[in-house]
Amino acid sequence: MGARDLNNTAWRRRSAIRERLRTFLDRRGYDAVELPTLEQTDLFLRKSGGELAARMYSFTDPSGRSVSLRPEFTSSVVRAYVDGSLRGPLPLRLQYAGPVFRYEPSADGSGALEYEQLGAELLGVAGEAADAEVIALAAQGLALLGVSGHRVRISHVGVVNAILEAMGLTERARVFIHGNLGLLRAEGGAEEARRRAEALGILSGGRARRLSALAARLDPDEAREMVEALFADTVAAGAGQRTPEEILRRYLKKVREAEDPARVERALSFAVGLADAAGEPEAARKRAAELLAEHNLDDGLLAPIDRLFDALGRYDLMGAPLVLDLGATSGIAYYTGVVFEVEHDGVAGAPPLGGGGRYDGLVKALGEVQDIPALGFALSLERVSELLSDGFGDADAPSAGRVLVTAQETAVGQAVATxxxxxxxxxPVELDLSHDGDAAAAAYAKRRGIETIMRVGRDGSVDERPA
Amino acid sequence: MSTSAPPSARLRLAIPSDGAMYEPTLAFLAACGMAVSRPNARRYVGSIPAVEGVEVMFQRARDITGHMEAANAHAGFVGYDDFQERRVEGGDTEIVLQDLGFGRCELVAAVPEAWVDVESMADLADLAVEFRESGRELRIATKAQRLARRFLFSHGVNYFSMPQVSGALEAAPAMGHADIIIDVTATGATLRENRLKRLVDGVVIRSEGCFVVNLRALAAAPAALEAAREIVERVEAHRRAEGYLRVTANIEGASEAAVAAKVLERGEAAGLRGPTVSPVFTADGGSWHAVTVLAHRANLTAIVDHFRAIGGASVTISEAGYVFGQESGAYRRLLAAMERRCGS
Structure with a gap:
């Protein structure tokens, strides 16, 4: 399987990374917490979105409930907050570290399935100052470990959504564009996205389009009568759990809210433009503004971006450059505001070292009455580890000068006492349990790097010599 | 004969004994010159008289992949959908020959026709949320839970349950056991008869028969590997032959070389390798030669026209049957996969 074993050297390295980042976060008020590895499957299905859901390790426990190994921490943190077990005065700053589990399909079936994530969540603060704090944590934390050459790619789900809304797109079309941002930046992706939009009826000139045009001219009651007259017979039979009224209501809603194809086309070309506009923040901001102007949209839509970069300007990111890329995808469905990824070209296959974002709305979605703004980030410690020098963590190794206490079998009592x-x-003392004689003890001490051997006699006398 | 090899050295070949794959698999093997001999319909072992050392094991179609994984069989013919549903990824089994042209079907998501508002997977995702909010659960009946689950998640359908349904899936919505189904269909007729419709983007997987092997089991049994090679070669030769026809014509000319030169005036008339030219001994002493080329189907008309233009008489066309290449590409890939999996 894809999970890796860590020998003592690798473990020390991992442990040193974990400890240094923990201290770093401690000093900024992030309290360390621990969360269960196993959660109800439902928790992750509610908001994480399909991509992650399809990669989860889910199974039915002996009680018949569906449970999953966590694929990420944020949902658990929010669940614990809503449950009341992680309550505290807001803003609440929390940090965590531990394994997450995701199935990675790979040709040889050896894809990684267990990663260690270390991250932090900041609950209860809206606004760009909080966004900047969390982005700075990710960039500075890596620099503190000695990583250099990483950069932070920043996008903003909220801003992109507001732009699409200003273009007059319905929620369905906005979700479609968001879901296909990755495709739209690929070579020939626009064509494929157009084809998908047509398959979904988001972009269509067919029957649905004509019906929509008709329905738009009718008042709501007339439109309902028209739809009823058209489909009464079809809908009456075999609708299962759904009532005919329910089906027609949803159909009517779809027809009346059908997309204007010209708007979708504009939005698609806008999204392609966004991907092209990515780059150094100031230049990318300028290109995005030009793009807005081309589409007769207000420059003010970029105000959150300006505030974010102002706020980030107050931090020393220790050399990590920022990239503004509004056409970047977030992958996780619960993000609502800023989203970011930390990249490094030195990691095999160049997956992000980590990332995060703002998820206002998740706290309420998971059962809290009042919504609480929140954001967080997490780093993949395996990937971070790849970038550190070979000797990293060696200083934390047990100090030299350990002692091997050895004795004949008849003097075991005296040896233990010594x-x-x-x-x-x-x-630090190791006890020789083999009683194979002095030569064997010396050979063992040499292999283990032990410097001193103490031979204990039956009378309790100690003969000390270098190994 | 197949009985001459000791049982332990035979290739254990699993083929479907039931369902939609049974007849097509037997017909396909027969077309490849490997007709299966089954002493009687109640016996679950048989042989392929044309290939030495093969023990045919008739297994229920949905059990074959499991038998392959457990190395109870060295090789087998199975539907691609079934294999993907049940295989262990990165395990010992591997597809050697794919898209064999029989047992074509699709695994599709279908909803009641009455759901006029649902046309796409996006609608279904939306509906799953709506169900959830009103305290219901979208129930999806399928026999391919693993493929279905992945497909649903990838389309944002996150809330659903999968009730156990035995028997005919397409009846489940009408019986009230499920809301929608994800089922295998060849023509869509059964769906229509049960008042179900496919979603426009609801194809989970397209499937045809394929030939799969257990690499580790084959690596440990040289005699079985040899039998597997013969099966692979015959299937490949048959598949390759489907593209070719044998075109024969009598053409007048002074010598074999002269006739060949006339034939080769048109590039495609050379066929797969070039014409075979041999003298025809006629009663009236004319200088006729028989010309045979292995022609690609697409070039047939052009070749016949050319033969006529250079004075060809009595042009006959016959099926090629088998076309063996110099080396079997699929077998080479099998050996490479075996090397990767098991070392040398």
Whole structure:
């Protein structure tokens, strides 16, 4: 399977990364918490979105409930907050580290399935100052470990959505464009996106389009009568759990809210333009503004971006450049505002080192009465680890000068007593349990890098010599 | 004969004993010159007299992939959809020959015709949320849960349940056991008869028969590997032959070389490798030669026209049957996969 074993060297390295980042976050008021590995499957289905859901390890537990190994932490953090187990005065700053599980299809079936994520969430603060704090955490945390050459790619789901709304797109079409941003930046992607939009009836000149035009001219009651007259017989039979009224109501809604194909076309070309506009923030901001002007849209739609970069300007990101890329995809469905990824060309296959974003609305969606603005980020420690020098974490290795206490079998009692006495003095001691003689003990000490051997006699005498 | 090899050295070949794949698989093997001999319909083992050392195991179609994974069989013919549903990814089984042209079907998502408002997977995702908000659950009946689940998630359909339905899936919505189905269909007729309609983007997977092997089991059994090679070669030769016809004509000319030169005036008249030219011994002493080329179907008319233009008489066309290449590409890939999986 794809999960990797860590030997002691790798474990020390991982542990050193974890400890340094934990201290870094501690100093900024992020309290460390621990969350369960196993959650109700439902939690992740509610908001995480399809891409993650399809990669989850889900199974039915002995009680018959569907449970999943967590594919990410944010949902668990919010769930715990809503449950009341992680309550605290707002703003609430939390940090966590632990394994997450995602199935990665790969040709040879060896795709990674268990990663270690370390991240933080900031609950209860809206606005760009909070956005900037969290983005700075990700960039600075990496720099602190000694990583350089990483950059932060920033997009904004809220801004893109507001632009699409200003273009007159219905929610359905906006969701479609968001879902296809990745495709739209690929070579020939616009054509494929157009084909998909047609398949979904978002972009269509067919029967639905003509019906929509008709329905638009009727008042709501007349439109309902028309639809009823058209489909009464079809709908009456075999609708299952759904009532005929329910079906017709939804149909009518679809027809009356059908998309104007010209608007969708404009939005598609706008989205392609957005992808092309990506780059160094100031230049990218300028290109985005030009794009807005071409579509007769107000420059003010970019105000959140300006405030965000102002706020980010107050932080020393320790050399990590920012990239403004409004055509970037977020992948996770619950993001509503800023989204970002930390990239580095030095990681094999160039997956992001981590990322995060703002998810206002998730707290309410998971059961809280009042909505609470929130955002967070997480880093993949495996990927971060790839970028660190070979000796990273060695300084945290147990100090040299360990002692091997050895004795003949008849003097075991004296040997244990000696070992315990040394340990009480803070000296790391290993006890020789094999009683294979001095030569074997010396060979073992050499292999383990132990510097001193103490041979304990039956009378409690200690013969000390270098190994 | 197949009985001459000791049982332990035979290739254990699983083929479907039931369902939509049974007849097409047997017909396909017969067309490849590997007719299966089954002593009687109640026996679950048979043989392929034309290929030495093969023990045919008739298995229920949905069990074949599992038998392959467990190395109970070395090789098998199975539907692509079935294999993808049940295989262990990155495991020992591997597809050697795909799209074999039989047992074509699609796994599709279908909803009641009465749902006039639902046409696409996006509608279904929307509806799943609506169901959820009104305290109901979208129930989806399918026998391919793994493929279906992945497909649904990838289209944003996150809330659903999959009730266990045995028997005819397409009846489940009418019986009230499920709201929609994800089922295999060849023509769509059964869906229509049950007042169901396919969603426009509801194709989960397109499937045809394929030939799969257990790499590890084959690597450990050289005699079985040899039998597998023969099956692969015959299937490939048959598939290749489907593109070709044998065109023969009598053409007058001074010598074999002269006739060949006339034939080769048109490039495509060379056929797969070039014309075979041999003298025809006629009663009146004319200088006729028989010319045979292996022609691609697409070039047939052009070749016949050319033969006529250079004085060809009695042009006859026959099916090629089998066309063996110099080397079997699929077999080479099998060996490479085996090497990767099991080392040398």
């Amino acid at each position: 070992a315990e006495r040394l340990r009480a003095q803070g000296i």
